Amino acid sequence: MTAKKVTGSQALILSLMEEGVDTIFGYPGGAIMPVYDALYDFDKEVKHILTRHEQGAIHGAQGYARVSGKPGIVLATSGPGATNLMTGIADAMIDSTPLVCITGQVAEPLLGTDAFQESDIVGMSIPVTKWNYQITTPEEIPGVIAQAFYIATTGRPGPVLIDVTKDAQFGELDYKYEKCTKIRSYVPETSIDPHQIKAAAELINEAKKPLLFVGQGIIISHAEEEVKAFIEKTGIPAAWTLLGLSALPTDHPLNVGMLGMHGNYGPNKLTNEADLIIAVGMRFDDRVTGKVSEYAKKAKIIHIEIDPAEIDKIVKTDVAVLGDAKKALKMLIDNVNPNNHENWHNEFKKCDAIENEKVIQKDLYPTKPGLTMGEAVRIVSEKTNNEAILVTDVGQHQMIAQRYFGFKKSRSNVTSGGLGTMGFCLPAAMGAQLGAPDRTVVGVVGDGGFQMTIQELGTIAQNKLPVKIMLLNNNFLGMVRQWQQLFFEKRYSFTELHNPDFITIGKGFGIPGHTVDKREDLDASIKKMLDHDGPYLLEVKIEKEDNVFPMVPTGASVSDVILEP
Amino acid sequence: MRKEYILTVYSENHIGLLTRITNVFTRRKTNIDSLTVSESALQGIYKFTIVIHCTDAMAVKLVSQIEKQIDVLKAFYHTNEEMIFQEIALYKVPIEPIYESDTIEKIVRKAGARILEITKDYVVIEKTGHKEDTQALFEELNQFKVMQFIRSGRVAITRDPIERLSEFLKERDAFLTSLD
Numbered sequence: 146m147t148a149k150k151v152t153g154s155q156a157l158i159l160s161l162m163e164e165g166v167d168t169i170f171g172y173p174g175g176a177i178m179p180v181y182d183a184l185y186d187f188d189k190e191v192k193h194i195l196t197r198h199e200q201g202a203i204h205g206a207q208g209y210a211r212v213s214g215k216p217g218i219v220l221a222t223s224g225p226g227a228t229n230l231m232t233g234i235a236d237a238m239i240d241s242t243p244l245v246c247i248t249g250q251v252a253e254p255l256l257g258t259d260a261f262q263e264s265d266i267v268g269m270s271i272p273v274t275k276w277n278y279q280i281t282t283p284e285e286i287p288g289v290i291a292q293a294f295y296i297a298t299t300g301r302p303g304p305v306l307i308d309v310t311k312d313a314q315f316g317e318l319d320y321k322y323e324k325c326t327k328i329r330s331y332v333p334e335t336s337i338d339p340h341q342i343k344a345a346a347e348l349i350n351e352a353k354k355p356l357l358f359v360g361q362g363i364i365i366s367h368a369e370e371e372v373k374a375f376i377e378k379t380g381i382p383a384a385w386t387l388l389g390l391s392a393l394p395t396d397h398p399l400n401v402g403m404l405g406m407h408g409n410y411g412p413n414k415l416t417n418e419a420d421l422i423i424a425v426g427m428r429f430d431d432r433v434t435g436k437v438s439e440y441a442k443k444a445k446i447i448h449i450e451i452d453p454a455e456i457d458k459i460v461k462t463d464v465a466v467l468g469d470a471k472k473a474l475k476m477l478i479d480n481v482n483p484n485n486h487e488n489w490h491n492e493f494k495k496c497d498a499i500e501n502e503k504v505i506q507k508d509l510y511p512t513k514p515g516l517t518m519g520e521a522v523r524i525v526s527e528k529t530n531n532e533a534i535l536v537t538d539v540g541q542h543q544m545i546a547q548r549y550f551g552f553k554k555s556r557s558n559v560t561s562g563g564l565g566t567m568g569f570c571l572p573a574a575m576g577a578q579l580g581a582p583d584r585t586v587v588g589v590v591g592d593g594g595f596q597m598t599i600q601e602l603g604t605i606a607q608n609k610l611p612v613k614i615m616l617l618n619n620n621f622l623g624m625v626r627q628w629q630q631l632f633f634e635k636r637y638s639f640t641e642l643h644n645p646d647f648i649t650i651g652k653g654f655g656i657p658g659h660t661v662d663k664r665e666d667l668d669a670s671i672k673k674m675l676d677h678d679g680p681y682l683l684e685v686k687i688e689k690e691d692n693v694f695p696m697v698p699t700g701a702s703v704s705d706v707i708l709e710p
Numbered sequence: 711m712r713k714e715y716i717l718t719v720y721s722e723n724h725i726g727l728l729t730r731i732t733n734v735f736t737r738r739k740t741n742i743d744s745l746t747v748s749e750s751a752l753q754g755i756y757k758f759t760i761v762i763h764c765t766d767a768m769a770v771k772l773v774s775q776i777e778k779q780i781d782v783l784k785a786f787y788h789t790n791e792e793m794i795f796q797e798i799a800l801y802k803v804p805i806e807p808i809y810e811s812d813t814i815e816k817i818v819r820k821a822g823a824r825i826l827e828i829t830k831d832y833v834v835i836e837k838t839g840h841k842e843d844t845q846a847l848f849e850e851l852n853q854f855k856v857m858q859f860i861r862s863g864r865v866a867i868t869r870d871p872i873e874r875l876s877e878f879l880k881e882r883d884a885f886l887t888s889l890d
Contacts, residue, residue: 328780330722330781454771
């Protein structure tokens, strides 16, 4: 490829295009203006989504990345523009979401002088980025961008931040682009050791009560078919983590539900009965393990994981299979014996019956007057034929939606898992719609989180994105209130919200909507939202003090999961 | 059980990497007792020698999280017994006591230290050894009111007959070539 003379800014845009970028989420400002000027010439090739806040841009990019499997691209200016990205970067880091964030920076001679809108974003973002780098000369741009994409998308994905000084954007270079295929100090994926596969297969073939955990690693490595084939051959029940949701169809007979603090009764309770755990692409988050010293004590642990730092981080493994989940499962399938584990499945069925009676029926088909979050979620899921993309915020509504929404296709669940970022839903739903334009995207959000990034209604309206927003409003920060009720003697310290008229706010942004507070109107209301051609806001006024169960209280063992207060 | 560990980290020489590495300790609230960074025998590869007090399990986790950093090639951890290590200390002592008696000269001889510079005001003494040795010399010299004292971070070399870094680099080179 021959070189041509371009500015640093043009090189940046051309480099992004070389990496197949078609959508950028961003917000302009002084130190990134040359890049925005270059972008002006490429508005046919690259769609730029102007958000209302940089946090909206980065959560948008996260939603886009999670549904499309492609890295999310964020553009922001220096100083406050860059620091406003930090929450999203931290969120993407802990949830392994590939992002390439590009921030403008003051010109190189001004670095370190407290110049206008200068912030040391490289220093600040070190603990929350997979990699970051500051570009101060135009010549560095193509090479560094190539590395950024390679690092963000390979191995365990994560966010990368590239800070570009304004003079590097203005300067000229001889541009040519070469994709990055290797870095001496970084091996994203090790080849799988057949001895480990053999050792794992032996444990699997001997196990009487094996349980497989489906983590997001299954989705990231496109191992949905492999995990299905594996469990179907071995008859091993599979439980998914919050981020593993949608990797299997919800109604797959071997899918026993969700792990974790508000997961299903069976998988939590029976984790401590299992004699073998096969954890695939997950990291034993404390919300999954509960009290670690009493976790899965009867089980041997097989951990299939691409990130070596996750092995033995929380739970000591008996067999660690380092590498890509898809490849590992493919190799394992050939080495395991067919089985059905019928008695073991019956134990799950018993747990399911208990949970169904004590919790699920009351959530989904309530007989009390107030609307429940569960029934609203159930109706949306039914009416979208379990084919919609669910995007949630953080809190009670999140747990309820993740418990009761049904999935048929992978990459249909977008939520802030590890960081638990309120305000995630609305911009992430916007990004998810851009990443999957042909699919129905439903954002289920609480009244607290909605107000943290409510300004992105403007972006949704401007771009005519047909996002369906179902606001579950209890005028409370519900999850905190639930904890206050259960663990802080009902001392409701600063959790009640005096809320605005959300429908009027939506209308102000040009987004139609209505409120529903009666059960007899709920079905038609949800239909109206889903049938509407364009974005729609449905406010569901739900019971003020409902709780989410089952629950593994903090510090308790998973087998001490409770079904009622 | 907490004890002293020596971590050695081999990395590219990139701006910000020191912060990335020290951040791993910050996050786990582990204090760095000593830190030395310089270019290794291999041009372009930098070596960090980090001394910490922690449990064995923590040392393992710290090493794996350091290795996770993109610009880090390899990290190892060792107990003191597995390494030969030294620190260097400099002592600036006033000149008068040297005129008055041969005590300082005797202390220097006994400690295996050496004199680097003598001026009309002070003498600078250098001692290489373990922290206990350089500290003991400080205590002895301090009867003459040491004017300045500085001890370096630790440098260390493994006792292992196998050069694990060289082995590692050979494997890595083979792997990178296989990607072409």
